[in-house]
Amino acid sequence: MNFQASFLLKNRHIQTIYASLFRKTPPLDFEVETFWLSDGDFLEAYWHKITHHTNTTPIVILFHGLAGSYKSPYIQGAVAALSHAGFSTVVMHFRGCSGKDNLKARSYHSGETRDAKEFLASVHARYPQAKLFAVGYSLGANMLLKLLGEEKENTLLSAAIAVSAPMLLAVSATQMNKGLSRFYQRLLLKDLNAALERKYETHDMQKYIGLKKEDIKKLKNFWHFDEAYTAKINGFASAQDYYEKSSSKQYLKYIQTPTLIIHAKDDPFMTPEVIPKKEELSRKIELEILKNGGHVGFVSGSFFKPHYWLDTRIVDYFLEKNS
Numbered sequence: 001m002n003f004q005a006s007f008l009l010k011n012r013h014i015q016t017i018y019a020s021l022f023r024k025t026p027p028l029d030f031e032v033e034t035f036w037l038s039d040g041d042f043l044e045a046y047w048h049k050i051t052h053h054t055n056t057t058p059i060v061i062l063f064h065g066l067a068g069s070y071k072s073p074y075i076q077g078a079v080a081a082l083s084h085a086g087f088s089t090v091v092m093h094f095r096g097c098s099g100k101d102n103l104k105a106r107s108y109h110s111g112e113t114r115d116a117k118e119f120l121a122s123v124h125a126r127y128p129q130a131k132l133f134a135v136g137y138s139l140g141a142n143m144l145l146k147l148l149g150e151e152k153e154n155t156l157l158s159a160a161i162a163v164s165a166p167m168l169l170a171v172s173a174t175q176m177n178k179g180l181s182r183f184y185q186r187l188l189l190k191d192l193n194a195a196l197e198r199k200y201e202t203h204d205m206q207k208y209i210g211l212k213k214e215d216i217k218k219l220k221n222f223w224h225f226d227e228a229y230t231a232k233i234n235g236f237a238s239a240q241d242y243y244e245k246s247s248s249k250q251y252l253k254y255i256q257t258p259t260l261i262i263h264a265k266d267d268p269f270m271t272p273e274v275i276p277k278k279e280e281l282s283r284k285i286e287l288e289i290l291k292n293g294g295h296v297g298f299v300s301g302s303f304f305k306p307h308y309w310l311d312t313r314i315v316d317y318f319l320e321k322n323s
Contacts (some may be wrong), residue, residue: 003313005292008303012266013180015294018306025076030091032098035119043115044098046070048079049088058131058158058322059123062091063116063140065164065296067191069097074137074163074296074310081311085319087133092119094140096195105203106233107195110139110169111246113147124156131158133318137296138269141165142248148259149251159258159321161314164267164296165274167252169243172270173222181268184295185221193219196229209233249274255282260317262310264293288313 009015030046037043050057060082064072070079070091079089094108095115108115124132134157136144141162148155166172176185193216199205200213209232219225226239236242265272275289290298301307 003290003293003298003309004300006300006302009299009301009306010292012264012268012292012294012297015264015266015292015297015299016184016268018297018299019073019077019308022306023073023077023308025073026080028076028079030070033090035092035122037115037118039104041095041102041104043095043102043119044093044100045119046091046093046098047088048083048090050083050086053088055127056129057088057127058086058133058318059127060087060089060318061116061120061123061132061134062089063134063136063144064091064093064097065138065140066110067097067188068137068140069093069099072137077308077311078135078314081308081315082318085315087315087318087322090123092116101195101198101202105199105205105208109230109234109242109246110142110166111146111242111248112234113143113150116143116147117151120156131322132156133159133161133321135161135163135314136165137163138166142167142169142246145248145255145259145261146246146251148257149248149254151257152254153256155257157257159260159318161260161262161317162248163262163310163314164264164269164293165248165261166270167247167249167276168270168274169247170240171273173226173239173243175268175270177221177223182221184269189219189222189225192225193217196225249276249280252276252280252285253282255284258284258286258321260286260288262288262290262293262298262313264290264295264297266292267295269295
């Protein structure tokens with residue numbers, strides 16, 4: 001299925017922010033699950049089950065992007081489209097992303113696959129007869145690809161989709177500090193810095209990471225933030241070490257699950273350098289590289305009558321794999 005952006009929607013930045021500004025999604029009812037992790041922390045999962053959900057109803061687990069949640073337009077749109085197609089869905093929030101701060105001094109990062117593995121195992125234990133699928137967006141897509149590469153043939157998933165994955169994290173962190181991409185970096189860092197500031201209210205963060213609370217405002221880009229907090233609190237030697245070990249590109253050749261990677265060449269969050277070459281892919285991966293689409297955009301139709309192509313592509317791929 002080819003994606004075509006209309007003339008007014010071709011710009012990479014319009015593609016990236018259009019849905020956030022203009023998309024109207026129908027109100028959705030969620031059943032909220034508090035999922036306790038093995039280390040004593042928790043995350044929240046937002047379930048949206050179809051009306052006639054049974055033990056064999058296929059389930060799609062959605063992994064949001066950096067600072068995203070069930071409120072993100074791309075999540076809301078996908079849940080609605082998948083529900084209409086007969087899939088029950090569950091949004092697995094990363095730690096602290098549902099609106100409730102998590103309990104530990106650390107939260108989540110691009111390469112943290114253990115929480116998702118625990119949650120997937122729990123869903124499988126509850127619904128052993130149901131096919132499980134997963135879709136990840138941006139940070140969630142990088143995490144999902146890394147998880148699939150780690151699990152190899154032991155995955156619990158029947159198929160997966162990764163959308164706009166920053167498969168080389170250092171490249172993405174550098175790109176986000178250039179030109180108009182700094183606009184997105186500023187918005188995301190505002191949320192990340194605020195969450196880190198709240199950690200100081202319940203944890204001795206200065207002892208953990210050696211940073212005074214008042215110095216958080218000096219973390220102006222992802223390299224600074226990940227060097228000061230993400231790397232230190234998660235046991236990495238540096239931001240560079242974190243990026244190298246958590247980037248999913250190196251895991252692609254090990255993936256044994258049917259996987260669709262959707263990526264736009266004009267993604268403002270990264271450069272085409274992140275796009276893998278054929279020899280870096282396993283035979284189970286289908287790579288769709290599109291000229292336009294921005295970052296988690298892929299809006300076709302017209303400016304005033306948009307069509308959210310991404311939702312349609314996700315539904316079609318999972319229907320094919322569920323047949």
